[in-house]
Amino acid sequence: MKQFIQRPLLAGALGLAFLTPAQAVTFVLNDVSTGGMSAQQLAGFQAAANFWSGKLTDNVTVYLDIGFNNLGQNILGSTSSNFVTTSYSNVRTALQLDATSSLDHTAVSHLQSGSALTFMATQGDGSSRLDNDGSVNNLYLGMTTANAKAMGFAVGTSTATPDASIVFANAYAGDFSYSRVGGTPGNKVDFITVAEHEIGHALGFTSGVDDIDYCMAPRSGSACGISNTASRFENDWWYEPLDLYRYSAPGVADVRVGGTPYFSVDGGITSIAAFSTGTEHGDGWQASHFGPNQVNLMRPFVGNGQSYDASSRDLAAMDAIGWDLAAPVPEPQTWAMLLAGLGLVGWMRRRSA
Template structure:
């Protein structure tokens, strides 16, 4: 869900419902269907198409992703919402799928540092907001959820269509005049780049989501949590949560516990980008985002008058969860260049893949 903020702070809250590398051969196909109560203009639909083209030119998986889009009367408290279809999978099966799908240095490191066995060990939040090391092998340890788009990228069958889409993205018609739908003539200081917003929401549909948000919401609804056997009896977490660390070797899936979680593809040794920690019991923003301030597309805020595309950490995250990212060499910021050079050595020595 998008929430509006004052223009004066020049920031906008984004919510969930590697610009490294040049564009590659297009294989991903994103199909939109306008289902809004108010039909989109040609310019509005073209902005969605521009956002889709960004992802299609950077992800080479031969899959089709169906997304319903539209402008609806969402009131004035939200700019937009996104929801997505899900597929559940066992942890052991997901590890095998990620291993089989590995084609990059990021993949090689990511799968090499996944925990062995059929279940995960991690720091977890309990219903009373205390935390514990959860390694009891119950359903929340042994099963995970994927967006159906992410499942497709890993080769799993997901029967979706225009009538049964992978995701639905809706924006508030109340704010339609605040969006700038084209980057061609530059972006006014008091306008919101709609292409960036659409790219961000598509990123969630592709799998940039965290089960930490589900735990956060569940704890706020004690009756609901009780109805599903507390927090142990079902799958909560996602593929992205496999790379959520708070220290080397410490997978941390807690809600706002005080330990800052971060994205890492080498078992927590290298912190690539900090994660947000939860809307209700964390830092005030959904955990399905990078923490604000790192310049990432998948951060919870964006400035008025500024356009964003996916940064290194955004694309590395999608790469790690099973998407194939185009990685033609370009100059890298020092931290990423150093990391990627190390991962390249690991990939050659450990997996012998280019």
């Protein structure tokens, strides 16, 4: 078992006393592969961790078990995160206290008031309704421990109790390209993209909609350790911070499986990006992702020869769930204006043609 510590990117500047040390997320990586990852593999993962350290300024240490193992067919990588739960009210207060960017302020000003969330939700029997009954799933949220720490909650993770375990498929070890030098060959998968993506999940880019998708009928509720009733999702927490920004229309918070949900930080007025909607009863992709055909890191798949880093949309999601960005991303209104601007350019081109 090897262990190494990744230090903030700008640690080298610490020797210059007149400079304020830049803060960054620190990753402590613990290789739990049998026989250990190769130097190439470790360097690839380190590059992915460095990427996030360069984007996020929170004074947070994230402990990750990493390695190669046997995974299911067509699965390149998988992330299991530790979760903690607290009330929605506590999460809202934490996000308000943690708000730094203008996007943060837009996001928290559009969070639902009161202690209980109201949303369109899928029921245990597969039907859906406006869930405004103030039961446990309205009152409590779960979140990855890394996300909780970004919000300022005290969570005692360590190398022995890591925030997440990120496992890559043994079956694809030979199909990955571990360095971006010279580009990713057309018959290889960019390992750094996959590692950055899986770290994104560990940081909190997740959705309880996937759990609902898995545990709803026709699967027996008992398969998920819960009752078989239609109200099986009422008496525990299911949803996560990113789900606070899942909308299907202005004013319509929507955590249903399927449908056409999108990421919005202004109460559903502006769609920043579509979400995927569920492997079993949705569009075939895990709901913990943006849509499949977007140029975003948190899309649900990566093809051979493709390479992605977090886009402004991915970073906006991280910002909204409590991470602090080294460089702010545009506010949603700005995106709307950019789109309008692009439309205007098109119109002008048509006129001049």
